[in-house]
Amino acid sequence: MKKPPNTREKLLEVAFNLIWDSSYGSVSVDDICRQAGANKGSFYHFFPSKAALALEAYEEQWNRVRPEFERIFSRNLAPLSRIAGWCALVRRIQAEKAAEYGKVCGCAYSSLATELATQDEEIRSRSEKLMSLPRKYLEEAIADAIEAGDATVKEPGPAANRAYAVCLGMLVEARVQNSLSVLEDLEPAVMEIIGAKAFASA
Amino acid sequence: MKKPPNTREKLLEVAFNLIWDSSYGSVSVDDICRQAGANKGSFYHFFPSKAALALEAYEEQWNRVRPEFERIFSRNLAPLSRIAGWCALVRRIQAEKAAEYGKVCGCAYSSLATELATQDEEIRSRSEKLMSLPRKYLEEAIADAIEAGDATVKEPGPAANRAYAVCLGMLVEARVQNSLSVLEDLEPAVMEIIGAKAFASA
DNA sequence: CCCCCATTTGACCGATCGGTACAGCCGGTG
DNA sequence: CACCGGCTGTACCGATCGGTCAAATGGGGG
Numbered sequence: 010m011k012k013p014p015n016t017r018e019k020l021l022e023v024a025f026n027l028i029w030d031s032s033y034g035s036v037s038v039d040d041i042c043r044q045a046g047a048n049k050g051s052f053y054h055f056f057p058s059k060a061a062l063a064l065e066a067y068e069e070q071w072n073r074v075r076p077e078f079e080r081i082f083s084r085n086l087a088p089l090s091r092i093a094g095w096c097a098l099v100r101r102i103q104a105e106k107a108a109e110y111g112k113v114c115g116c117a118y119s120s121l122a123t124e125l126a127t128q129d130e131e132i133r134s135r136s137e138k139l140m141s142l143p144r145k146y147l148e149e150a151i152a153d154a155i156e157a158g159d160a161t162v163k164e165p166g167p168a169a170n171r172a173y174a175v176c177l178g179m180l181v182e183a184r185v186q187n188s189l190s191v192l193e194d195l196e197p198a199v200m201e202i203i204g205a206k207a208f209a210s211a
Numbered sequence: 212m213k214k215p216p217n218t219r220e221k222l223l224e225v226a227f228n229l230i231w232d233s234s235y236g237s238v239s240v241d242d243i244c245r246q247a248g249a250n251k252g253s254f255y256h257f258f259p260s261k262a263a264l265a266l267e268a269y270e271e272q273w274n275r276v277r278p279e280f281e282r283i284f285s286r287n288l289a290p291l292s293r294i295a296g297w298c299a300l301v302r303r304i305q306a307e308k309a310a311e312y313g314k315v316c317g318c319a320y321s322s323l324a325t326e327l328a329t330q331d332e333e334i335r336s337r338s339e340k341l342m343s344l345p346r347k348y349l350e351e352a353i354a355d356a357i358e359a360g361d362a363t364v365k366e367p368g369p370a371a372n373r374a375y376a377v378c379l380g381m382l383v384e385a386r387v388q389n390s391l392s393v394l395e396d397l398e399p400a401v402m403e404i405i406g407a408k409a410f411a412s413a
Numbered sequence: 414c415c416c417c418c419a420t421t422t423g424a425c426c427g428a429t430c431g432g433t434a435c436a437g438c439c440g441g442t443g
Numbered sequence: 444c445a446c447c448g449g450c451t452g453t454a455c456c457g458a459t460c461g462g463t464c465a466a467a468t469g470g471g472g473g
Contacts, residue, residue, distance in 0.1 A: 016450080032326045034236025038431060048452050049432080055450095059431065112329045120325050122387040124234045127314045137387050170393075171400045174380030181379050185324040185339050191372075198373045202404070218420080240461060250422055251462080257420095261461065 017055045019045045025066040029117040030110050033063060033124050064135055067121060071139055082146040088154035089205055092172075095147065096196035099176060103189060115184030119177055144173045151203050161204030172199045219257045221247045227268040231319040232312050235265060235326050266337055269323060273341055284348040290356035291407055294374075297349065298398035301378060305391060317386030321379055346375045353405050363406030374401045 023045040027036045038059050042052050056062040081094040107113045114120075122136035148169035154160035162168040175198050183191045225247040229238045240261050244254050258264040283296040309315045316322075324338035350371035356362035364370040377400050385393045 031330050032234075032236060034234060034326070035330060037429075039429085048450095050434090050451055050453075053432065110329075114329065115325065119383050119387070123317065123322050123383055124236070124326055126386050126389065127312075127316065128233050128237060133387065133389065140384075140387060167396060170396065171377060171403075174384060174393075174400070175373060175377045177380035177383050178376030178378065179380075181321050181325055181383065182342075182376060184328050185321070185335065185342060187328065187335065191376075194369060194372065198376070198404075201373075202400075239459075241459080252423075252464085253421060255462065 016045070016047050016051050020047055020052060020055065020062065021066045021069050024062050025070045025117065026110075028063060028066070028121060029106070029114050030112075033121055060129060060132060063121065064132060067118065067139060068135070070117070071142065075142075078143065078146055082150055084153070087159070088150045088157055089159050089200070091150040092147065092154070092199060092203070092205075093196055095143075095150075096176075096199055099180070099195065100189070100192050103180070103183060103192060107189060113183045113187050113189055116177060116180040119180065120184070144169050147172055154203065154205065159206055161206070162202070168203045171202050175199060175202065218247070218249050218253050222249055222254060222257065222264065223268045223271050226264050227272045227319065228312075230265060230268070230323060231308070231316050232314075235323055262331060262334060265323065266334060269320065269341060270337070272319070273344065277344075280345065280348055284352055286355070289361075290352045290359055291361050291402070293352040294349070294356070294401060294405070294407075295398055297345075297352075298378075298401055301382070301397065302391070302394050305382070305385060305394060309391060315385045315389050315391055318379060318382040321382065322386070346371050349374055356405065356407065361408055363408070364404070370405050373404050377401065377404065 020041060024036075024041050027041060027044065038049065038052060041062070042049055052062075056065070077098060078095075081098055082091045086094070103113060103115070118136060118140050122133065122140065126133040126136070148165050151160060151162065151168050151172070152165035155162065155165060160168075176195060179191050179195055179198075183189060222243060226238075226243050229243060229246065240251065240254060243264070244251055254264070258267070279300065280297075283300055284293045288296070305315060305317070320338060320342050324335065324342065328335040328338070350367050353362060353364065353370050353374075354367035357364065357367060362370075378397060381393050381397055381400075385391060
């Protein structure tokens, strides 16, 4: 066991949550240090810059969620169940975060990426990569659904893109409207996009 | 005729473009003044704060685009043509802005709204209102398409929401990927969402 | 002609920004 | 015990932030 996985990990976690709550630009290094109970000296001992911390925090966060994706998209499950599980996961994460922070926060990755895409090329490209990962799971599930005869759409790639885009868009609206109700239509919309047979009007 | 519609309007225009290019947080009042050829004193003579300027700039910009929406969504046009025209408008605006600034900038409104939604309640609610306006046009066109028998979807409201969400999501991806190619699937995706008959596989 | 008032000018403010310097602390190792 | 290197604590840096202010400007109306 590692005894001191403390300050560094705390900084990563606090940074991710603070930036998700508000925005990269409006969260200061001092804010992060204060809430993490760390000193600035420690901060810059572990991370070369605020941008580097943000990057690592977001990648670390993906590693923390990835197991849940693996479980939800397990090929043991029926393809349409995986997709429904993903929709439910998105809604659950939003509901939990909203309960914790008091406001609907939307997609952490797309918020950071949108804010910095035109200013910091490294953050842009790393964010692009991170945001492409969930789509892969989705595409696989859709391909399996097609093969199983559960979806009428022809090409899994474009269908996954559309389903992912509708999810991103709804998350933007959820944040802007500060309301979870937009997400009620997420699963029906996704199911309709892929031409799901059993779920179409569930 | 008003002779001096100069400084104030210039500030509004420059502010909108700079914030769209990068982000609210990373554009300073000095930046805006510099590029508008104005002094800080003039800035604060016309606007009480940076946030107030941003708000007014974004509403002013909508007023500038609104006539184009009126034309595109004119009820003289066939419903599906209106929707196709809207998709083309979105792509044209993105292409023009990308040509001008050198980077794909996505949706100005959703970027600003996402960045500030959890921090400034007035900007959040005004942005929510602004972002609801295009959806109204869309909904009307879809309703007309249903009535004309050109669309198989049942309810125009939810269909407009989905179409709008897919557009928002694709614009986020376009910005993050710094590529216009994502938007090639915008019209097909929208047409499929509303169950358009003539355009389904165009 | 002169006054008036909207506008302009540029210096200035305190706060805060991201980042640095460096002295100490502390547990492990010889 | 001495030393060492990872981590902490804190004072500090120049730059820049959003915002203020008072004096100058200048064109239109009496």
